[in-house]
Amino acid sequence: MIELKDVSVTYDKTKHLALSDVNLEIGTGEFVFVVGKSGAGKSTFIKLLLKELEPSLGQIKIDSRNITQMKKRDIPYYRRKLGIVFQDFRLLSEKTVYGNVAFAMEIVEKSPSEIKDRVNEVLELVGLSHRADYFPDQLSGGEQQRVGIARAIVNKPDFIICDEPTGNLDPNTSKDIMNILENINNQDTTIIMATHDKEIVNYMQKRVIALSGGKIIKDGRGGYPNED
Ligand SMILES: Nc1ncnc2c1ncn2[C@@H]1O[C@H](COP(=O)(O)OP(=O)(O)OP(=O)(O)O)[C@@H](O)[C@H]1O
DSSP: EEEEEEEEEETTTEEEEEEEEEEEEEEEOOOOEEEOTTTTSSHHHHHHHSSSSSOOEEEETTEEEEEOOOGGHHHHHHTTTTTETTTTTOOOTTTTTHHHHHHHHTTOOHHHHHHHHHHHHHHHHOOOGTTOOOOOOGGGGGHHHHHHHHHHTTOOEEEEEESTTTTOOOHHHHHHHHHHHHHHHHHTOOOEEEOOOHHHHHHEEEEEEEEETEEEEEEESSSSSOOO
């Protein structure tokens, strides 16, 4: 369970109130879209969960642990428990598909045999076993994003944060990517996805948290909310 209690973020330099008194709970296994116009506060919300940013006010708890009081040295361990999927994929160009996914396990010092089994398992899950020896520039955008997803899930995170994962993909490829994310979610991994992609939000019919001017203006299941 992820809980935000009375969370506000004011950026120091500009004094801009990017999130204002946000209260929400995201249960384990939920699939949640975070939507809103540019500047609504989506990235700020994601940065809070990644602990790239601290709230100016309020508390964030994950499974009852107050992460706003975490010691700096514990942050890397905290981050190991979450997976991140980016709009621009962020793959290592000099490593193969297999190498990109394996690398996420190598840095947490898993054993070679565990890495081999698990990487093959997740490549199968995202439908990329046949591309294991390809390099990122030999793949389509949709395939590259599948690698991004495989890398995000390989260490079995508690939750996955997706920042506009379909932003660089065409509508059909986007749907394929969403179907993969839904399969992962069905295995009880919480997914939080920030997006502008109305078509995808309408297609998925999941919980939608809409932000505007740093405040939650709607929180419920369904399609993309109407904007004024
Ligand atoms: N580092 C910063 N310093 C000052 N203000 C910032 C900073 N980052 C964001 N902001 C401001 O905070 C508000 C929320 O920004 P945020 O990036 O969270 O929006 P967003 O919903 O993610 O937008 P987009 O969809 O364009 O990425 C905006 O008004 C933005 O200008």
